Each structure stands twice: as C-alpha cells, then as structure tokens.
Amino acid sequence: MITVWDGCRIDSERSVLLMIDMEKAFVEPGAALCIAGAKATVPSCMRAVKWARACGIPVIWVKRIYAADGSNMEKPRWEALQKAGWKDVLTPDSTGLNSIEEPDGLVRDPGEQVMIKPRYSSFFGTDLHDQLQEKGIDTVLMAGTTTPNCIRTTCYDALSYDYNAVVLEACCSSRSEQVQRANMEDMEMVGAVILHGEAPTVE
C-alpha cells in the first residue's frame, strides 16, 4: 500500500515507524530529563502512530532504560546524572514522572515491539538493522525526542545503512525552536526527507 504524506510516497510494506524515547522521564513536565518541546508533540505522535497502524506500517517503540551503574549510557550523561544526584531515573523500577512508560496521551499497542537502546542511535548496540533487513524494510520513519540527539543519530545511521531516512517534523522535539530548526535543516541537507505537518487522515 502506497500512502502519501506531504508529497512523499511511502510504501507501507517497506517502511517502519520508530517512536524514539517517548518516555515520561523525557516528556512529562517536571520529569528529571524533560525536553521542553516534547509534551506538545504527543498528539502529533499519537496521530502518526494511528496512521501507521492504519497503513500497516509496523511501529517500534525505541526506549532507554538506564542501568543503576550507568553501564548502558553515555559517560557524560552518567556523570551528569551523578552530579545532579538523580537516582531512579529511567531505571526498570522507576515510577511516575521518571519512568519509562509512554507519556499520557500516547498509547502503545500491547502487540507492538519495544526495543531498548543503550546509546543515542536506535541502531547502536541493537539488532535493529538485522530486523529491518529481514523484513525487507528500506524506509525508516522517525519520530520522538530529542531531535539533535536520538533522532539525528538514528537518522545518520539509517542513511549510513542506505535506508531512506524520513523524519516526521511535527512529531520531534528539541530544547528550543532554533535547535529544532537547525537540526531539521542539517538532516535535510544530508539526504533525509523531512515531512511537514500532521499525518494524513486515514479512512
């Protein structure tokens, strides 16, 4: 099935939607690692997920879970968490605002895959590439937070693996508008397709 979003033809049989790091600890206001613009994108993310489901595009929920000893995160991030004295942030046992659960308003289907990544990129330290190759996927749609970190690194790795890299702009967030705009421009410059606006209505 071919669907068109912002003029871009998307073949549902060869595409996947990665919903990246949409977890309470990154999204909900007041959470330890809250990204300023993330909460506002939840409705757009939910709409994109519904559109993907209707088109038959698989959705993979890519998440971070921090080990208590910091062994599965970037060293600067671990040091920052230590310095701030934050504990129980994004650990398997975290609850409430700092948990790995989806933010309010964004609902994952029980049957949809969750993939845990140990670094910014969804491809780093995961078997994502192998999975996509097995399924004959050639187009990676990206949504989530934050644009300059996990979206961008995933985008560049997708391009490195010769996937069509498609970024859903309305479903991504940064700590400021300037950062968001600059990163979208950079990704477009290197060959990613940036889709503007909301997901199309699917009957």
Add this chain to the structure above:
Amino acid sequence: MKKKILAIVLIAGLVLMYGCGSSKTDKKSTSSKAKTQTEESQNSSSSSSSSDNSSTAESGENDPGDAGNNDPTAETAKNNTEQQMEDKYVGSWEQEGLLMSDGSIDDSDGSTGSLTVNSDGTYSMTIKDADGNTTDTSGKWTINSDKKLVVGDYKMGIDDNGYLLRDSGQRDGKGFHLYYAMKKK
C-alpha cells in the same frame, strides 16, 4: 674706385642674401600649410570613416562579423527549430503512470491522464487523480523559454525516453521529485 667696387660687392651680397632668405621663408610657410592640409585631410577621412562605420553598424549590412543578422536563411532555420519543437508536442498523449527514480513506471495509484495538443495552438486535458477526482481543462498552449510545453499551470518537458513529464507534486523516500509520464499515442 676701390670704394665703389666694394660698395657694389656689398650691395650684390645683400641682394643675394635677401633673395635666399625670402626663398627659405616661403618654403617654410608652404611646408606648414601642406602639413595643416594633410591633418585636415586625415581628420576628414577619419570622420568619414567613422560615419561610414556607424552607418554600417546601424544598417547591419556588409559586416562580415554579423553576417547572420539579415540572413534570410537564419530566420528560416529559426522557424524550422520552432516548428520542430512544436511538432514534438503536438499530438495525443496518454499517461502511463508515475516515473520512479529508478526509471520504472508505477501506475498503482489509479491516477490517469490524457492530453491532446493541437497544431492550431489549442489543447484539451483530462486528469483523474489518485482519489478519483476528474479535472478537464482546455485552452491555448505555449512553449516557454526552457522549451517546455506550458498547458495551464503545468510546464512539461520531454525526457530522453520520449515521455512527456507532468509534475506529480510527490517525492519518494529519497527526496526525488516524481513526475507522471505521458506517452505519445
């Protein structure tokens, strides 16, 4: 007696001297006059030449560097080129599908289109989009400076495979713009 002879010699000398001096002055004057006349002649010639050049440039005649300007065959060649360009577009075109970046044609979206370009300068076009909406248009066609056929809001060129390409407003996952390809019947 000696004084008389001396006086005669002196007078004769003075007469000779005067005669020679007068002759030199005349020569100098004549030379100067001749020189002046030569300069005037040159100026006049230059002016005349300039005037001639100007005349030639304006008329465009007899200028080997610009031989084509008034060459009737050049006009004919130009007309022939325009005619050939028009001949390429005149005819009936039928949409085969969306031309993908790998050169394949994808007709899976259900869109159709037909275009008739008439030699009298008129056209008629029928397009059915992927949602099933049909649009009929007609009017005058032109060829723009890019040698593309202008039909309504569309500017369509012909690719190496003979397809008349109409912008679909779509792109693929790599960002390539995609065109509907029409083939001449």
